[in-house]
Amino acid sequence: MSEEELPEKISKLKEEKNAVILAHNYQIEPIQLTADYLGDSLGLARKSTELDADLVVFAGVDFMAETAAMLNPDKKILIPDTEAQCPMAAMLPAETVRKAKEEHSSAAVVLYVNTLAEARAEADVTCTSANSVQVVNALDEETILFGPDRNLAWHVEQNTDKEIIPIPEDGYCYVHRMFSPADIELLREENPDAEVLVHPEASPEVQKIADHICSTSQMLRRARESDAKKFIITTEVGLVSRLRRELPDKEFLPALDEGICEQMKEHTMEKIYQSLRDEKYVVEVSTEIAEEARKATERMLEISK
Template sequence: MKSIQERIGELKEKKNAVILAHNYQLPEVQEVADFVGDSLGLSIAAQKTPADIIVFCGVYFMAETAKILSPHKKVLIPDPEAGCPMADMLPLEELRKLRARYPQARVLCYVNTHAAVKAECDLVCTSANAPQVVERGFAPGEDVIFVPDQYLAQYVASKLQRTFILFPGYCPVHVAITENHILEAKAQHPEALVLAHPECRPEVLRHADQVLSTEGMCRYVKTSPHRAFVVATEVGIIPRMEKENPGKRFFPAFSGAICENMKRTTLEKVLVSLEEEIHEVTLPQEVIEKARRAIERMLELSR
């Protein structure tokens, strides 16, 4: 009897499909993926492949982004109920209210937003390129609404010495990592460098040796001469780090930093999604076109 991994592999080949898995996915899901990485990087990778079907193992806004960049491909999400609490904090109506309150301001939105929100923004950014996008995309002193993550916005503001109009959004997983967690981890592992995601609270970032996106963390630990790291982000990234860096040690800043939505995707759901081609992500053409312009402008500024 064939294993579920073998069946998924056969279906990928038969249907000319590609599987994408975010860094926070379960290890066994990452194992069957063609690409593992952050949300935007995965969407760009899928765009460049000749695949007809994209199976996005992540949360819903990520699959939407893949559809925006590959509108003529069929994009499937194994669990359509896998949402993002941060993205859900900013429905389109709230963004429109904010724009009406500050009509002179331009809008920068984090990639962790729904497609309809991206379509209403001037520019999109990631946790890796946000400072660069702000510096190149907005004039000094220009009013900028930065949504939805207040902590990423505060980090960029402190890095660039500028202010933003903020929205009180946040990632519940990263906000759950506290300063005490970092201090305890440093005390237990004094030899380790602290890597923190910019969605963390400012008091956490103050103790970090490096503030990096998930892909930034993966690249950094590969090239760093250090052998031990405290990782302040969702714990799902650690198995990938261990696999890619044998001999190096990784400790979660907080073992409870788990995104339950990311863990909803299982191998069984990936198989069913491929077999039946169900849970297809569709978007209005107008939303695709507007959101794509904001993303492509970001990519131009990030080169």
């Protein structure tokens, strides 16, 4: 089947099966254009609970599809490629969280949603890059175990009076670790009128030279609302495609052309078609883990309303 035929074939299958496609901002442009809803982790988690659908195809990485499965036990959640696994999420197994809780029994556990379900089942509440500061500051506890992203933990630390203990000690996103102050300063020199938008998964050194620290959804909002006409985007390049498409009168420069998440890019239009056609691969989370992890996720959604 040709690439040109796939959007129509996918559309027909969606109608036949009462299905929707959710896609993260880091997906390739054809998938972004085919998705019913495009967004960040928090936006897609919320959207999944509002859908009157039987099937949800999740074009994102494993932990995102797990979130949708936990929040929607009555829906069949599919991920087009099981190799779309977030390396950072794998850095925090549930056992590491349990051990940290034993060592810091009075601390609250706040886990980034970029964490697998079995670890999130050990959390008091989850958060996203968009609401991490809000979630931490809403808690009564003065000590917070925060994982798995060390750089996001640093960002929270700058915006709270609470003690933040990162778990693991050095969890990270390999894409956001690629960005360097030197690359951004060079771009800024060449484009002095550009605003620098930096994702909080980037290193503290990069965050310090940002004009604004933003999640992907916050970058979209800032770009829409700002008077600036040019932006240096310091996150995965997939977001640049969306920004250029939705705001054609503004200019968007990726901080690094090589800032690509290989796992996000496992999904293709062909795989989405096959996923819908064959109803594969079903995302399943055990009832016990789902129940505990759901509580932490629902508490996040309540705090961040």
